[in-house]
Amino acid sequence: MSATPPHPPFDPELAAALARSAMPATITADMIPARRSAARGITDEALATLGLGAREVRIAGFEGGGVDLTVVEPTEPSGVGFLFLHGGGMIGGDRRAFPALLLRWASELGAVVVGVGYRLAPEHPDPIPVEDCFAALEWTVAHTAELSIRPDRLVVAGTSAGGGLAAGTALLARDRGGPRIAALLLTSPMLDDRDRTVSTQQIDGVGVWDRTSNVTGWTALLGDRRGGDDVSIYAAPARAGDLAGLPPTYLDCGSSEVFRDEDVAFASRIWAAGGRAELHVWPGAFHAFDSIAPDATLTKQAIAARDGWLVRTLAEQHPRSTEAENTTAAGAPAPGTGTGS
Structure with missing residues (x-):
């Protein structure tokens, strides 16, 4: 067996934070229960300090199974x-694990956020998670008036596994003729089950969510189909042959993470299809x-880039966007709960 190829060195400030954290590099199947029990989303009390309210809604997901949504509402929408799809490697996570930036957009921009409690693998394998997310999209679009969301201003956002589910949901919406999505925000999306890229080989036993973790997550979702020919583009969007027709898309990732190469390739193929994508590799x-x-310098730069993309995307679609929208990028991240893989 060949040696693991070296990975790009970690940013020193980030490496110091990683050394202080309790986040393991490797997740195996036997660790799934502990990962789930450790998942914690933001409480109603913490949301209230940001001027935000929350309510719970249960909808029918794939084949009638229940899917819980958390609707976060500002005072003045x-x-x-x-529509937010949480991370967790397909095997864990919490619908209330909203990134701090998303909570700031809710608090300062007046955005409504719908967190989706899609059902998790391995108990609920593909296609259940992505179909649950699509059901949540349909519900949100059907209730835009009640939610005070303009149908042409609904963004689907996801991080890690949620980023892959967001891309899969967008492909389903494209291929089923709707609902319309204004934009896609994909933060380190988990897109490819095949374990063939250089970055999957490099990130092995180091960092966060390494190669073994990735195999754990994809195997839970796909079982024996992982890496084979019988995997749909909605489960693993990197397999899509045609990425035309996607909404304007933002992608970012780190240079030293498993998902780097699949994320770069996904953005490149959106461009090749004549689409719009903004890509950052930190x-x-x-x-x-x-x-x-x-609080790291690189994190602040990433937050500023996401801020800028949102402001530009909204302004391009709606030239008369408010002064508040155009000044949001200058704000500092609000306290909140970030997400992992």
């Missing part, structure tokens, strides 16, 4: 909405660096 960043090191 602006018409902007986010040098020396590992997976979930922004939640582990929220």
Whole structure:
């Protein structure tokens, strides 16, 4: 067996934060129960300190199974909405594990956020998670008036596994003729089950969510189909042959994480299809660096880039966007709960 190829060095500030954290590099199947029990989302009390309210809704997901949603509502909604799909490697996570930036957009921009409690693998394998997310998209679009969301300002956002599910949901919406999505925000999306890229080989036993973790997550979702020919593009969007017709898409990742190469390839194929994508690869960043090191210089740069993309995207679609929207990028991240893989 060949030696693990060296990975790009971690940013020193991020490496110091990683050394202080309790986040393991490797997740195996026997660790799934502990990962789930450790998942904690933001409480109603913490949301209230940001001027936000929350309510719980249960909808019918794939084949009638129940899917829980958390609807976060500002005092004065602006018409902007986010359907948020949490991380957790397909095997864990919490619908209330909202990134700090998303909570700031809710608090300062007046965005409504719908967090989706899609059902988890391995108990609920593919296609259940992505179909649950699509059901949540359909529900949100059907209730935009009640939610004070403008149908042309609904963004689907996801991080890690949630980023892959967001891309899969967007492909389902494209291929089923709707609902319309205004934009996609994909933070370190988990897109490819095949374990063939250089970055999957490099990130082995180091960082956060390494190669073994990735195999654990994809195997839970796909079982014996992982890496084979019988995997749909909605489960593993990196397999899509045609990425035309996707909404404007933002992708970012670290140079030192498993998902780097599949994320770069996904953005490149959106461009090749004539689509719109903005891609950032943060040098020396590992997976979930922004939640582990929220005050790091690189994290602040990543937050500013996401801020800028949102403001530009909304302004391009709606030239008369408010002054508040155009000044949001200058704000500092609000306290919140980040997500991992």
